[in-house]
Every structure is written in C-alpha cells, then in structure tokens.
Amino acid sequence: MTSPSASTLSSSRPAVIAFDLDGTLVDTAPDLLDTLDIILEVAGAPPLPREETRRMIGAGAKALVRRGLDAAGISVEPEAFEGLYARFLEHYADHIADSSRPFPGLIAALDELEARGHVLAVCTNKLEHLSRLLLDRLDLSSRFKVIAGADTFPVYKPDAGHLIGTVERAGGDVRRAVMVGDSMTDVLTAKNARVPVIVVPFGYTETPAEELGGDALIRHYDMLPETVDRLLAGG
Ligand SMILES: O=C(O)COP(=O)(O)O
Numbered sequence: 272m273t274s275p276s277a278s279t280l281s282s283s284r285p286a287v288i289a290f291d292l293d294g295t296l297v298d299t300a301p302d303l304l305d306t307l308d309i310i311l312e313v314a315g316a317p318p319l320p321r322e323e324t325r326r327m328i329g330a331g332a333k334a335l336v337r338r339g340l341d342a343a344g345i346s347v348e349p350e351a352f353e354g355l356y357a358r359f360l361e362h363y364a365d366h367i368a369d370s371s372r373p374f375p376g377l378i379a380a381l382d383e384l385e386a387r388g389h390v391l392a393v394c395t396n397k398l399e400h401l402s403r404l405l406l407d408r409l410d411l412s413s414r415f416k417v418i419a420g421a422d423t424f425p426v427y428k429p430d431a432g433h434l435i436g437t438v439e440r441a442g443g444d445v446r447r448a449v450m451v452g453d454s455m456t457d458v459l460t461a462k463n464a465r466v467p468v469i470v471v472p473f474g475y476t477e478t479p480a481e482e483l484g485g486d487a488l489i490r491h492y493d494m495l496p497e498t499v500d501r502l503l504a505g506g
C-alpha cells in the first residue's frame with residue numbers, strides 16, 4: 272500500500288480562510304482614531320487629519336500611538352510612552368465598538384464560505400484580547416475557529432509564522448489556505464507563507480490597494496466566495 276501523497280493529505284482537510292481584522296473584516300478606524308486623538312490631547316498635541324491617521328493603522332496599536340506622536344512632532348521618554356500606550360488600550364477597550372462595524376456584505380460572504388465547507392480564522396496585528404472583545408461585541412466571534420492576534424504567537428505579521436500558526440491551529444494546512452487583507456503587511460505575510468492573498472480596497476493602507484501585489488482584488492464582499500475558490504483551485 273502506498274502512503275497518501277502530500278496533496279491528497281492537504282486536500283482532505285477543509286481550506287482555511289484567514290482574515291485580517293482592522294480595515295478588512297471591520298471598519299475600526301473611527302474608534303481607533305478617536306482614541307488616538309484623545310492620547311494626542313493628553314500629550315499636548317491637537318488632533319491630526321483623519322486622511323493622515325487612517326494610513327497609520329495596520330501594524331498594531333503601539334505603532335499607531337508611536338506614528339501619531341511622531342506625526343504631531345511630540346517626542347516622549349520611554350516611560351511616558353508606555354503610559355500613553357496603556358491609556359490608549361484602556362480607552363479603546365471601553366469604546367471598541369462605539370462606531371466600528373463590519374464592512375458591507377461581510378456577513379453574507381462568511382455565510383457562503385461556511386456553506387462551501389471552509390473554515391474561517393482571524394490573523395490580525397491587533398492584540399488578541401482586543402480582537403476577541405471587538406468580535407464579541409459585533410456578535411462575530413463564533414464564526415472564527417481561531418482568533419490569532421499580535422501576541423498569540425512569538426511572532427506576528429509580516430512574519431509567516433503568524434499566518435502558518437493561525438492556519439494550523441484551525442486544523443488546516445498552509446497549502447490549502449487563503450489570506451484576505453488590506454495592507455502591505457498582509458500581502459507580505461501571505462507571500463512569506465506562500466499562501467495566496469486577496470486584497471480589499473476599503474481598508475487602511477499607505478500603498479494603493481491595486482499596487483500591493485495581491486493575487487486578487489475584490490471591490491465588494493459579494494466577490495469573495497468565488498475568488499477564494501478560484502485561488503484554491505490554483506487560478
Ligand atoms: O490594529 C492594527 O494596527 C492592525 O490590525 P490588522 O492587522 O487587523 O490590520
């Protein structure tokens with residue numbers, strides 16, 4: 272008897288679709304940036320324009336606070352920075368779903384992916400407890416077999432280990448997975464893990480979505496199920 276080939280093994284498991292969170296599943300910018308404004312005020316700076324701060328989202332809350340202070344021309348000692356960051360996390364947790372909502376068509380697309388037998392997971396640079404809190408508030412947590420944040424594994428996006436760990440914990444195999452994201456961080460992560468990546472253009476990115484180098488770009492979530500299945504089929 273011959274042992275099953277690697278491809279047979281991987282195709283017998285359900286495909287795992289790993290989603291970025293901020294700017295991909297949920298439009299979190301209003302609550303994140305309201306919180307940033309409050310932290311800037313505490314640090315003695317006026318609020319920054321939203322077009323500028325929206326693009327600062329994507330590398331986690333610590334990077335957002337750091338980028339905001341830098342753009343406002345405020346430099347603080349490490350200890351003061353940690354205090355501002357702690358205050359950011361506290362305020363944000365209390366307001367995490369004030370205005371943050373899933374992007375249009377998301378729920379129907381998740382329903383359809385589940386109906387097609389795919390397993391859903393979250394791979395985000397948001398801290399895990401904040402990711403769970405947000406998804407709980409929006410009644411979305413139960414949809415995802417795994418919610419992996421920036422602090423879930425020893426590494427985080429764009430390190431391939433974050434995506435590989437997410438897919439494996441969801442019971443899948445990276446050879447049968449798709450990443451969905453909004454930023455260069457997501458595209459690099461997927462490429463590092465050799466996973467095809469779908470880009471959404473409604474999120475937060477410095478580089479225009481069309482120029483991120485994803486394998487596919489969808490302008491609305493109604494295009495997601497067929498795009499996922501095309502990429503899983505190698506197309
Ligand atoms: O909150 C952030 O800056 C990053 O989060 P994301 O990885 O879900 O985009």
Ligand SMILES: [Mg+2]
Nearest residue numbers: 291293294453
């Ligand atoms: Mg994102």
